[in-house]
């Protein structure tokens with residue numbers, strides 16, 4: 001799972017909250033995932049441990065980018081949804097063994113404790129093992145390492161023993177509260193699907209691929225990109241006749257997960273942009289090559305780049321009358337992808353496509369249908385019933401005939417689409433390195449502005 005549980009930017013820092021510290025013995029866990037190799041930002045860790053900065057309860061120094069300061073509050077108390085811990089209470093003495101137990105316990109955490117907690121764990125671990133912050137201050141755009149540095153530096157000259165005790169206490173509190181919470185995303189049955197970010201089912205000749213990060217509006221994190229590709233490849237070979245792509249929750253998708261931009265590899269932002277372009281090209285390529293009828297079924301707003309392949313290549317797009325379609329590429333300092341620079345002007349008209357792709361005009365389902373992007377619009381109240389009646393009927397048609405018909409309709413365009421995809425990805429690679437893009441992403445992450 002990605003960084004699901006944080007909500008850091010919105011969280012309010014409460015003034016004083018005393019957490020009854022559990023005297024559980026041995027005091028649970030530590031944060032090995034973040035702790036090993038933290039300075040490089042590249043660590044071996046559980047899947048939930050991809051994280052990004054944001055700790056409203058710590059002191060952050062001046063010079064933070066783009067209004068991060070507005071997110072911060074001066075309090076000696078750390079506060080987060082499930083665990084609250086007063087840091088300055090008189091420390092009991094945690095032994096080295098307690099500390100090691102706590103570190104091990106963190107590895108067993110099933111749920112992502114959220115970025116604030118992870119930053120706190122990181123800083124306490126560093127303080128406990130190395131003393132006051134001794135790292136050079138990272139650059140302003142090195143978001144993750146900067147947040148880690150801030151968190152550690154904020155501990156000032158806190159004695160190692162106190163940091164160790166605070167770490168053990170925090171892990172212990174976390175352990176009890178996370179174990180007792182049941183914040184699993186609705187509808188997720190990982191065992192039956194084998195996917196972390198999707199729910200994939202196959203029934204009545206229909207394979208349904210449902211994006212399943214509703215708490216993140218189905219934003220596509222790196223894992224989801226890979227899982228969608230995997231699910232499409234599997235669906236292309238299974239015995240279903242058609243494939244349906246849909247989303248769980250109140251957004252079909254909110255596009256690229258903007259926290260993807262914060263996980264900077266050792267090669268820096270250039271490497272990040274290059275990897276992103278490779279991933280996107282492969283991802284869109286899977287849609288271009290998908291051999292069976294692919295139906296996009298959206299009851300809710302679709303934002304960002306999933307609409308592009310969905311609208312551009314699906315054999316049919318069904319939308320409820322409350323769905324909207326929005327590709328705010330320019331707002332984010334980015335440029336069209338998913339072959340939308342080619343398919344949208346063809347489907348709509350160059351002028352209408354420009355409004356959507358360049359000016360980021362949001363279309364209602366009715367408008368998108370009138371423009372030819374959407375096949376049919378249904379009232380929200382009867383959407384599921386109407387769509388599934390159609391899907392079930394389609395799935396009874398001879399599968400090979402459908403596949404061959406799709407092939408003959410689309411194959412002439414395939415080469416062109418792959419070329420457009422390559423070009424769009426290359427342009428985007430440059431855009432991701434631009435100040436315009438970086439500022440837009442930081443703005444979103446800092447919640448100073450929202451689309």
Ligand SMILES: CCCCCC/C=C/C(=O)SCCNC(=O)CCNC(=O)[C@H](O)C(C)(C)COP(=O)(O)OP(=O)(O)OC[C@H]1O[C@@H](n2cnc3c(N)ncnc32)[C@H](O)[C@@H]1OP(=O)(O)O
Nearest residue numbers: 006007215216217219254255256257258276280304305451
């Ligand atoms: C390999 C890389 C390929 C990249 C290709 C190029 C792709 C381009 C695009 O996709 S452009 C579009 C990018 N998407 C956005 O800009 C959308 C950003 N999100 C929003 O504007 C809003 O969240 C919203 C309008 C979708 C919904 O608003 P609201 O109803 O007020 O909900 P919240 O904002 O509170 O969101 C809930 C929760 O979800 C997190 N979240 C939503 N969208 C994204 C996202 N795109 N990336 C990361 N996280 C997202 C949001 O932060 C909240 O999380 P929290 O509860 O705070 O932890």
